[in-house]
Amino acid sequence: MNIVMLTGAGISAESGLATFRAADGLWEGHRVEDVATPEAFARDPAQVHSFYDARRARLREVEPNAAHVALARLDAEWPDELLIVTQNVDDLHKRAGAKRLLHMHGELNKGWCLACGERFAWAGPMGESACCPACEVAGSVRPDIVWFGEMPYDMECIDAALQHADLFVSIGTSGAVYPAAGFVQTARYCGARTLEINLEPSAGSIFFDEVRIGPASELVPAWVEEILSCSPAKAGA
Ligand code: OAD
Numbered sequence: 187m188n189i190v191m192l193t194g195a196g197i198s199a200e201s202g203l204a205t206f207r208a209a210d211g212l213w214e215g216h217r218v219e220d221v222a223t224p225e226a227f228a229r230d231p232a233q234v235h236s237f238y239d240a241r242r243a244r245l246r247e248v249e250p251n252a253a254h255v256a257l258a259r260l261d262a263e264w265p266d267e268l269l270i271v272t273q274n275v276d277d278l279h280k281r282a283g284a285k286r287l288l289h290m291h292g293e294l295n296k297g298w299c300l301a302c303g304e305r306f307a308w309a310g311p312m313g314e315s316a317c318c319p320a321c322e323v324a325g326s327v328r329p330d331i332v333w334f335g336e337m338p339y340d341m342e343c344i345d346a347a348l349q350h351a352d353l354f355v356s357i358g359t360s361g362a363v364y365p366a367a368g369f370v371q372t373a374r375y376c377g378a379r380t381l382e383i384n385l386e387p388s389a390g391s392i393f394f395d396e397v398r399i400g401p402a403s404e405l406v407p408a409w410v411e412e413i414l415s416c417s418p419a420k421a422g423a
Contacts, residue, residue, distance in 0.1 A: 188267035189413075190344075190351040190378075191257065192369050196358020196385060198278050200403045201248045207360050214241070223334045231314050231328075238329040239311040242294045245276055253357070253406035254282035260410045261286050269347045271340075273359060273366050275331055290338040290366065296330035299323065305330050338365060351378040355409075358402050361388035370394060383409065 195205035206213050213221070214237075220226050221237040250258075257270055261284045270287045272279055275294045279287050297308035299318035306319050308330075316327035332338050348354065354373035361367045370380050370393045382394040383405045391397055398405050 187352040188347075188350050189260075189264065189269075189353045189355065190347050190369075190373065191268075191270045191355045191357060192359060192366060193257075193270065193272045193274060193279070193357045194359025194366075195274060196360075197253050197272075197402045197406070198248075198251075198274055198276050199358065199385075200251045200253070200401060201276075201278055203244070203248055203276055203278075205358075205360075207362065218334065222331070224336065227328060227333070235311075235313050235329075238294065238331065239313065241275070242308075242311070242329075245294060248276075248278070250278040250282035251403045253402035254278045254284070256407040256410040257357075258283035260414065263414055267347070267350060269344070271344050271347075271366075271369070273363070288340045288344065290332070290340060290344065292329070292331040292339065294329065294331070297327045298330040299327050301326035341365065344369070345372070348372045348378075349376045351376065353381065354378045355381045355383065356388070356390075356394070357383045357406060359384070359388060361390035381409075 199205050204214050216237060221234055227234045261268055261270060268286050270279060270284050271290055273291050275292055277295055295308055296305055297312060298305045299321060301323040302318060302321035304318060304320035312327060312329060315324050317324040318327055348369055351373050354370060356370060367390055370390055374380050374393060380394045382388060382391060382397045383402060385401060386399065387397055
């Protein structure tokens with residue numbers, strides 16, 4: 187049985203990272219248009235860098251929670267195809283040990299040089315005068331984050347996985363941002379069973395065969411336990 191999982195900010199909420207669509211409509215006190223668009227970066231690179239420098243620094247203060255750990259366990263133990271697609275730019279899936287993982291909206295711990303096109307690991311503050319480790323040009327490095335209006339990464343690979351999925355599971359995402367919000371419909375159309383795990387029904391809840399409401403740190407480990415106990419490997423053992 188092939189599994190594709192889509193995760194969003196809700197899976198990292200219990201680690202202490204803010205979700206995007208909080209009640210005040212702001213992301214960590216900022217309007218999304220001021221920090222998460224290419225236009226904002228062109229207009230005020232210092233403000234955008236300082237926002238992402240703060241988000242990157244925050245990663246050092248948080249740890250993966252039980253939901254990240256459970257998905258990493260499923261990744262390690264599941265014998266068939268499996269893919270974790272995350273919209274999150276944090277590194278908590280990776281630190282929990284997930285390997286079959288794609289960051290469709292980029293990563294806080296990476297930089298992208300607009301002078302030579304290279305993408306590379308980045309720790310610590312980036313700022314406006316950051317120097318590219320590949321071409322050594324200073325001042326052309328931006329956070330490797332997919333901003334509004336830009337194309338998410340790895341879409342061909344994700345689409346292929348959705349077409350082969352037998353089970354699609356969406357965890358901790360509001361279903362407000364496309365293309366990720368449309369994955370459930372693609373998976374369904376291609377024959378997958380669909381499950382949503384979220385604190386509240388998402389915008390696309392009606393497209394799921396099953397919806398489980400509650401905190402990811404409790405529901406995800408329980409679901410992983412359940413699915414591993416009836417996995418093909420166990421069944422054949
Ligand atoms: P949102 O902030 O839109 O949604 C988070 C979802 O997680 C909500 O539906 C919450 O109810 C749910 N949630 C919160 N705490 C939870 C918990 N402990 N357990 C389970 N669910 C919980 O975040 P995303 O859907 O990830 O894009 O946002 C999608 C994209 O919009 C982001 O990747 C980002 C953003 O703007 C870009 O930056 C391109």
